[in-house]
Amino acid sequence: MNATNPTREDFAALLEESLSATDMLEGTVVKGKIVGFEKDLAVIDVGLKVEGRVPAKEFGARARNGELNVGDEVEVYLERIENALGEAVLSRDKARREESWVRLEAAFEKNEKVTGQIFNQVKGGFTVDLDGAVAFLPRSQVDIRPVRDVGPLMHTPQPFQILKMDKRRGNIVVSRRVVLEESRAEQRQELVQSLEEGQVIEGVVKNITDYGAFVDLGGIDGLLHVTDIAWRRINHPSEVLSIGETVKVQIIRVNQETHRISLGMKQLEADPWDGIEAKYPVNAKFTGRVTNITDYGAFVELEPGIEGLIHVSEMSWTKKNIHPGKIVSTSQEVEVMILEVDATKRRISLGLKQTLDNPWSVFADAHPVGSVVEGEVKNKTEFGLFIGLDGDVDGMVHLSDLDWNRPGEQVIEEFRKGDMVKAQVLDVDVDKERISLGIKQLGGDPFAEASGELHRGAVVTCEVTEVKENGLEVSVVGSDLSAFIRRGELARDRSEQRPERFAVGEKFDARITQFDKKARRMAVSIKALEVAEEKEAIAQFGSTDSGASLGDILGAALNKAREDSDEE
Numbered sequence: 098m099n100a101t102n103p104t105r106e107d108f109a110a111l112l113e114e115s116l117s118a119t120d121m122l123e124g125t126v127v128k129g130k131i132v133g134f135e136k137d138l139a140v141i142d143v144g145l146k147v148e149g150r151v152p153a154k155e156f157g158a159r160a161r162n163g164e165l166n167v168g169d170e171v172e173v174y175l176e177r178i179e180n181a182l183g184e185a186v187l188s189r190d191k192a193r194r195e196e197s198w199v200r201l202e203a204a205f206e207k208n209e210k211v212t213g214q215i216f217n218q219v220k221g222g223f224t225v226d227l228d229g230a231v232a233f234l235p236r237s238q239v240d241i242r243p244v245r246d247v248g249p250l251m252h253t254p255q256p257f258q259i260l261k262m263d264k265r266r267g268n269i270v271v272s273r274r275v276v277l278e279e280s281r282a283e284q285r286q287e288l289v290q291s292l293e294e295g296q297v298i299e300g301v302v303k304n305i306t307d308y309g310a311f312v313d314l315g316g317i318d319g320l321l322h323v324t325d326i327a328w329r330r331i332n333h334p335s336e337v338l339s340i341g342e343t344v345k346v347q348i349i350r351v352n353q354e355t356h357r358i359s360l361g362m363k364q365l366e367a368d369p370w371d372g373i374e375a376k377y378p379v380n381a382k383f384t385g386r387v388t389n390i391t392d393y394g395a396f397v398e399l400e401p402g403i404e405g406l407i408h409v410s411e412m413s414w415t416k417k418n419i420h421p422g423k424i425v426s427t428s429q430e431v432e433v434m435i436l437e438v439d440a441t442k443r444r445i446s447l448g449l450k451q452t453l454d455n456p457w458s459v460f461a462d463a464h465p466v467g468s469v470v471e472g473e474v475k476n477k478t479e480f481g482l483f484i485g486l487d488g489d490v491d492g493m494v495h496l497s498d499l500d501w502n503r504p505g506e507q508v509i510e511e512f513r514k515g516d517m518v519k520a521q522v523l524d525v526d527v528d529k530e531r532i533s534l535g536i537k538q539l540g541g542d543p544f545a546e547a548s549g550e551l552h553r554g555a556v557v558t559c560e561v562t563e564v565k566e567n568g569l570e571v572s573v574v575g576s577d578l579s580a581f582i583r584r585g586e587l588a589r590d591r592s593e594q595r596p597e598r599f600a601v602g603e604k605f606d607a608r609i610t611q612f613d614k615k616a617r618r619m620a621v622s623i624k625a626l627e628v629a630e631e632k633e634a635i636a637q638f639g640s641t642d643s644g645a646s647l648g649d650i651l652g653a654a655l656n657k658a659r660e661d662s663d664e665e
Contacts, residue, residue: 218247222234310326320360394408560602
């Protein structure tokens with residue numbers, strides 16, 4: 098380029114170079130000098146042969162305190178070189194924001210905390226001023242626990258942790274919670290190391306759950322389990338504790354790794370189970386209050402911290418397989434008997450029925466063996482009848498005690514549930530809670546009644562009641578006894594041993610061959626009678642050695658029998 102005579106092209110190149118340099122400055126922070134003031138505006142020369150005006154309030158405290166003067170060098174944001182008035186468009190606020198972004202990016206890369214102020218509430222959270230840059234604080238990141246009132250946190254300088262930065266979109270996300278958690282973790286570490294098992298300290302109830310309460314020990318929470326609040330039964334911690342209440346607790350366990358602390362309140366009081374055996378001797382009676390009812394029994398509080406269990410089997414003498422809630426109710430005062438005390442397992446077994454009269458003993462006293470009772474048929478089983486008796490107890494009539502002669506399986510079909518029947522008391526076993534009854538005993542024992550007249554060898558008249566293939570069912574005329582004559586006992590002569598030659602209702606004489614009163618057995622035989630008569634005839638009218646035939650002997654015996662009959 099010619100230095101003395103620049104051409105048009107040289108001039109154009111210089112102009113383009115100058116314009117490109119100024120274009121590069123737009124959108125950046127530049128240094129300028131205050132050259133004057135016009136009302137509330139500061140006139141600033143940024144060295145581009147143009148001036149710009151910036152509201153003095155954008156310089157913050159310097160303007161308010163009168164520390165902003167002509168000649169001061171300041172940094173401003175150059176938005177545009179010239180506007181319609183030929184001035185530079187400047188902004189101090191944007192300059193501050195640009196400066197903040199640079200510092201914030203550096204802090205974000207180093208994972209350092211930054212200081213800011215919450216100044217407004219928006220959807221989903223709050224806006225935070227980070228020295229000129231605006232950040233978003235999600236509601237979930239305000240505190241460790243939900244905060245209902247954020248008023249005390251507004252416009253107060255406090256540390257934040259940057260979670261996310263996007264300069265292209267101008268987004269910054271910060272968290273106050275992360276800072277609090279880090280601080281809390283440090284405090285927890287120091288506090289946990291200072292705690293010792295057995296130490297007694299004060300704390301504030303912070304939260305209550307179904308299983309216990311969390312107590313703030315001054316920066317760290319400990320769990321006060323519901324079973325460690327008091328020696329007595331507590332259904333819910335809210336019965337004893339309230340949020341915000343100051344309580345004295347004992348450190349039970351401390352886990353240095355997980356920072357979990359177990360607390361207790363009842364440990365500060367005397368253990369009511371000490372010397373429990375002497376205080377509640379077995380078989381003694383006490384009054385208590387029902388505190389809890391389960392499927393297997395009811396818990397009774399004898400004193401604060403001391404509870405015993407009435408098992409369902411010890412609740413009633415007569416009501417079996419019934420829910421305890423149908424016998425006792427919660428908060429009911431009941432008298433109980435001490436059945437067993439185990440101080441090691443902290444268990445006391447109680448009895449409710451033992452405080453009442455044993456209905457089987459009462460029945461035995463009122464109805465001795467041999468007495469007659471009346472009751473309703475409650476149930477029929479394969480082995481007998483159950484009869485409802487006085488005192489809400491049942492007695493059983495066994496099948497064998499229904500009838501003297503007929504099978505019990507046959508007789509029981511004549512009874513119906515609900516029938517009123519009479520029976521005789523045969524036995525009462527108080528320990529086994531059993532009452533044995535008999536119905537047949539009311540009519541007397543036909544064997545016992547006939548024992549004076551009937552005996553082995555006696556001749557009786559029998560009446561056929563049933564003809565069977567293997568013999569005859571007969572009844573003994575003049576008594577209530579019955580017997581069975583086997584085919585082989587129907588006649589001396591084998592050809593006559595035929596049941597079909599007899600008819601129902603036919604009567605004949607037979608000889609008793611067995612009469613066992615104890616075993617209640619009787620056997621009769623026509624054959625035995627015929628043999629006996631033969632022997633007697635032979636003895637009276639001759640013998641086979643005399644030459645007389647058996648027919649002659651029997652004929653003579655029969656004639657003698659007819660003569661005796663005619664004389665009568």
